[in-house]
Amino acid sequence: MEDKQIVDLFWARSESAILETEKKYGRYCHYIAYQILNRDTEAEEVVNDTWLKTWNTIPNNRPTGLKGYVGMICRQLLQYIQAKPAATGYTAADGSG
Secondary structure, eight states: OOHHHHHHHHHTTOTHHHHHHHHHHHHHHHHHHHHHHOOHHHHHHHHHHHHHHHHHHGGGOOOSOHHHHHHHHHHHHHHHHHHOHHHHOOOOTTSOO
């Protein structure tokens, strides 16, 4: 499915938007999260948080590039986790966060 169609699903508040985003960009976002956290379960939680934040922000935005948009959200969540590890419950595998 094309990004525009997925964004239209988000605007229509269709839950299939999340499923389509997961199919298309799930591995991409998991890769980003895993590179920082080095743990599959925590990376998967960040990916799920990415879908939630995408769901909550798209009605106010209409991104033309969904890959870049979800990648940006995933990275923002990871920056927050690194800045406030105790508040988030996440820890980096190297002990830095």
